[in-house]
Amino acid sequence: MSQRTIIRFKQNVIETCDKHIKQFLKNSERQCEFVFLEEQLVTVVHIEEDEEITLNDVRMMAGNVSRALQNNKIAKAVIDEKELIDAFSLLNRERVITAFVEGWKLGSYRFMTYKSDDKYVKPELHIESVSNIEALIQQGELRAEAVNVSRDLMNEAPQDLTPKTFPEKIKKLFHNTAVNVTVFDEDKIKEMEMNGILAVNRGSKHKPAFVELRYEGDATKPLTALVGKGVTFDTGGISLKSGRNLSDMRMDMGGAAAVVGAMKLLAQSEASVNVIALIQIVENMPDNKSLLPGEVIKYKTGQTVQVGNTDAEGRLILADGLIRAGELNAKYIVNIATLTGAIHAALGSKLGGVFGDETLTFEMKKIGDENGDFVWPMPLVNDYDSYLKSDYADFSNISNKSEAGAITAALFLKKFVPSGAKWLHVDMAGVMESKEEGYYGNSATGYGVRLLADYTKHISK
Numbered sequence: 001m002s003q004r005t006i007i008r009f010k011q012n013v014i015e016t017c018d019k020h021i022k023q024f025l026k027n028s029e030r031q032c033e034f035v036f037l038e039e040q041l042v043t044v045v046h047i048e049e050d051e052e053i054t055l056n057d058v059r060m061m062a063g064n065v066s067r068a069l070q071n072n073k074i075a076k077a078v079i080d081e082k083e084l085i086d087a088f089s090l091l092n093r094e095r096v097i098t099a100f101v102e103g104w105k106l107g108s109y110r111f112m113t114y115k116s117d118d119k120y121v122k123p124e125l126h127i128e129s130v131s132n133i134e135a136l137i138q139q140g141e142l143r144a145e146a147v148n149v150s151r152d153l154m155n156e157a158p159q160d161l162t163p164k165t166f167p168e169k170i171k172k173l174f175h176n177t178a179v180n181v182t183v184f185d186e187d188k189i190k191e192m193e194m195n196g197i198l199a200v201n202r203g204s205k206h207k208p209a210f211v212e213l214r215y216e217g218d219a220t221k222p223l224t225a226l227v228g229k230g231v232t233f234d235t236g237g238i239s240l241k242s243g244r245n246l247s248d249m250r251m252d253m254g255g256a257a258a259v260v261g262a263m264k265l266l267a268q269s270e271a272s273v274n275v276i277a278l279i280q281i282v283e284n285m286p287d288n289k290s291l292l293p294g295e296v297i298k299y300k301t302g303q304t305v306q307v308g309n310t311d312a313e314g315r316l317i318l319a320d321g322l323i324r325a326g327e328l329n330a331k332y333i334v335n336i337a338t339l340t341g342a343i344h345a346a347l348g349s350k351l352g353g354v355f356g357d358e359t360l361t362f363e364m365k366k367i368g369d370e371n372g373d374f375v376w377p378m379p380l381v382n383d384y385d386s387y388l389k390s391d392y393a394d395f396s397n398i399s400n401k402s403e404a405g406a407i408t409a410a411l412f413l414k415k416f417v418p419s420g421a422k423w424l425h426v427d428m429a430g431v432m433e434s435k436e437e438g439y440y441g442n443s444a445t446g447y448g449v450r451l452l453a454d455y456t457k458h459i460s461k
């Protein structure tokens with residue numbers, strides 16, 4: 001049984017467009033078609049009656065519509081709140097409005113920094129309503145803007161986003177905000193014995209950086225540390241990557257970008273949380289000074305690691321972040337990283353994997369189901385711990401078996417989790433990039449921003 005819902009855009013400022021364009025959005029999960037009728041754009045959404053519609057469907061649809069308008073150079077659309085609410089009558093009205101605005105702004109995102117002709121219109125959305133919906137609209141806008149901050153950072157070309165420029169960009173982003181930024185330079189990193197960061201960055205022409213962001217919306221709330229992997233480019237180092245498209249590896253700072261976006265979202269929405277972001281910034285390069293396979297890294301805690309493979313660098317630098325979270329006495333720690341190809345193989349490109357405290361992983365899954373940053377709980381089984389055995393150090397940074405790669409990476413991280421803290425690890429390697437669909441474009445997804453921000457709010461309730 002198919003029910004037809006029509007969302008009518010009441011009026012459009014149509015600059016140049018073919019009046020008779022009829023577009024079917026092939027990639028859309030819900031079938032959605034656009035028809036221009038006498039200067040009015042009518043969107044027809046086909047919804048199966050027995051289908052369960054989610055807030056993410058609202059976002060995806062809004063994203064499809066705003067991109068279609070952008071492609072047709074339509075600068076403005078006016079939509080009646082009533083039509084929108086009727087179309088998604090089973091969902092909460094307020095959340096539908098926020099989700100629609102969020103999807104709208106995400107859908108028309110374009111990374112234009114390197115295009116010499118910046119000709120895209122950002123279709124403006126006006127929702128006509130008899131009630132005051134300003135706060136709902138603003139929330140949708142803030143969420144999308146924070147995700148787009150992360151997308152901008154991830155999409156940036158690797159000659160312009162380096163361990164030197166990344167901290168500067170972060171400082172600029174939080175200038176004159178409630179977020180305090182501290183950048184540790186190489187000397188300070190040495191003094192703090194962040195030896196994973198120093199080892200991984202040795203082949204880079206840039207100095208490494210460690211960035212701490214603090215936001216105290218409510219200092220009485222439990223301290224949450226968000227730890228992000230910020231590898232501005234991952235060549236693999238001496239264990240050089242080969243084969244596939246290496247230029248994707250400019251996005252190996254996706255975890256750091258998620259953390260930055262989440263801090264932006266939390267601060268801008270004045271969330272009552274007590275949060276600190278810890279970001280390790282390095283470039284993993286082959287060079288005559290590079291970290292060598294076989295080297296041993298001694299961490300501040302005394303733990304020693306045999307470097308079995310310099311391409312498993314993410315866990316080496318995250319270890320320093322986890323140790324730091326312990327020094328700061330964080331009660332909750334969430335780290336996020338483009339950590340393993342194995343998670344991509346296991347879960348594909350539409351959901352990340354989350355490891356750690358079982359109850360918390362399921363709580364996080366629920367949050368992701370609602371906000372669009374999907375995660376699936378993964379088993380953190382100790383039986384695989386023996387795979388990390390080393391002959392001459394405490395353990396190795398790679399598994400000695402070619403299986404369960406995402407789990408062994410998580411088990412490595414677990415060794416550095418300070419006792420007493422509740423910890424989650426999100427592996428987002430599979431979801432860092434998207435193909436055009438819904439509110440996603442052919443570029444970085446900005447995954448994790450909403451997940452980390454909403455999760456932090458959740459545990460601070």
Ligand code: BES
Pocket residue numbers: 234236252309311312313314338339340341342344398399405429430432
């Ligand atoms: N940054 C990569 C993981 C990755 C792969 C991210 C694909 C995004 C897309 C990570 O540093 C890495 O190279 N991991 C290795 C680990 C291996 C050497 C144990 C991997 O997954 O192959």
Ligand code: ZN
Pocket residue numbers: 234236310311312313314
């Ligand atoms: Zn790597």
Ligand code: ZN
Pocket residue numbers: 231234252311313314338339
């Ligand atoms: Zn990496």
